[in-house]
Amino acid sequence: MAYDLAIDLGTSRCRVATRSGGIVVDQASVVAIDGRTKSAVQIGAAAEAMIGSTTKPVRAVWPLVQGSIADYDTAVRLLRFLLRVAGGSRFGRPKVLLSVPRTATNIERRALGKAASEAGAARVRLLDQSVAAAVELSLPLDQPTGSMVCDLGAGKSEVAVLSMGGIVSSRGIRLGGVDLDDAIATYLRVTRGVVISRVVAGAVKAQLVTLLPGGDDLTVELAGRTIDQGLPTTVTITAGELRPTVDEFVRQIVGTVVQCLSEAPPEVAQDIIFHGIHLVGGGSLLHGFAHTLEVATAVPVHLHEDPAAIPVSGLQRCLELDARLEDLFTEV
Numbered sequence: 001m002a003y004d005l006a007i008d009l010g011t012s013r014c015r016v017a018t019r020s021g022g023i024v025v026d027q028a029s030v031v032a033i034d035g036r037t038k039s040a041v042q043i044g045a046a047a048e049a050m051i052g053s054t055t056k057p058v059r060a061v062w063p064l065v066q067g068s069i070a071d072y073d074t075a076v077r078l079l080r081f082l083l084r085v086a087g088g089s090r091f092g093r094p095k096v097l098l099s100v101p102r103t104a105t106n107i108e109r110r111a112l113g114k115a116a117s118e119a120g121a122a123r124v125r126l127l128d129q130s131v132a133a134a135v136e137l138s139l140p141l142d143q144p145t146g147s148m149v150c151d152l153g154a155g156k157s158e159v160a161v162l163s164m165g166g167i168v169s170s171r172g173i174r175l176g177g178v179d180l181d182d183a184i185a186t187y188l189r190v191t192r193g194v195v196i197s198r199v200v201a202g203a204v205k206a207q208l209v210t211l212l213p214g215g216d217d218l219t220v221e222l223a224g225r226t227i228d229q230g231l232p233t234t235v236t237i238t239a240g241e242l243r244p245t246v247d248e249f250v251r252q253i254v255g256t257v258v259q260c261l262s263e264a265p266p267e268v269a270q271d272i273i274f275h276g277i278h279l280v281g282g283g284s285l286l287h288g289f290a291h292t293l294e295v296a297t298a299v300p301v302h303l304h305e306d307p308a309a310i311p312v313s314g315l316q317r318c319l320e321l322d323a324r325l326e327d328l329f330t331e332v
């Protein structure tokens with residue numbers, strides 16, 4: 001059975017690939033909803049651009065939370081948009097390969113599949129995001145050699161140990177990049193009485209935060225609003241003052257990896273110690289994270305180029321290898 005489209009519906013970004021075209025969509029997973037009519041005003045990148053820059057009564061809805069659908073109707077709108085932008089109509093009703101977090105419950109998996117069908121997909125198959133990443137990284141999936149993939153996303157962080165065509169063990173927490181953004185925003189609200197948006201907090205994280213020694217004196221000036229009167233203001237923060245917030249976030253993710261590693265069968269753990277841990281997902285770009293994980297586990301860590309795109313690139317490869325990977329898919 002040949003599939004037409006590969007979709008990685010992430011908490012912060014949605015990516016679509018076709019067999020021959022590569023990644024054809026990479027946009028924010030957000031829908032701008034008119035507060036009065038409840039209709040979708042803009043979707044994806046256009047909705048993201050609209051947020052905060054319009055005087056219209058528009059509400060931003062991110063239909064995925066912690067990697068799973070939290071607002072079903074908006075998720076269907078987003079998926080319908082993705083099928084259209086990716087040229088889904090070329091295929092009539094396209095057959096879709098959809099990635100799913102390991103931590104998703106059966107109900108969440110069914111909701112994801114049903115939403116894609118309602119959006120216009122003729123047939124939907126689900127594939128674990130870590131398996132998709134392993135395919136893209138050409139890890140020895142069909143051999144008795146253990147591999148470890150950590151997918152650090154915006155809404156969740158998952159660790160999977162793979163061997164012999166499947167997942168041997170896994171661990172996940174519903175904690176991701178947006179939680180760190182929110183923690184940074186909360187820190188500024190509590191200590192300075194300044195409200196900043198999640199987008200600004202995300203930019204601070206990417207520009208200022210480092211887990212490596214030194215760099216604590218780096219500063220950045222931010223635009224926000226005073227908590228009491230809502231007046232525009234600016235605030236300066238240093239990397240050093242964010243360290244406790246960032247360390248607590250990282251401690252939980254590193255703990256999840258260590259736990260998964262300690263639960264792996266001894267032979268498989270040996271393979272991982274030898275071949276290393278593979279980091280994917282945008283969260284793995286947190287400056288110094290790969291080094292921190294390497295020190296904590298004493299296992300080599302591989303941070304790949306453009307880590308956030310690896311799951312969807314793996315799904316795309318699955319479109320090509322379809323028949324040989326049939327056992328890995330779950331039909332919904």
Ligand SMILES: Nc1ncnc2c1ncn2[C@@H]1O[C@H](COP(=O)(O)OP(=O)(O)OP(=O)(O)O)[C@@H](O)[C@H]1O
Nearest residue numbers: 010011012013153154155156177281282283285286
């Ligand atoms: N340079 C950076 N430093 C720290 N974090 C970053 C950096 N670049 C991107 N991120 C974070 O990566 C996350 C997005 O990663 P990704 O696209 O893999 O998530 P997603 O697939 O949308 O979410 P999920 O898989 O959890 O549903 C965001 O939280 C973003 O802030």
Ligand SMILES: [Mg+2]
Nearest residue numbers: 010011153281
């Ligand atoms: Mg993801």
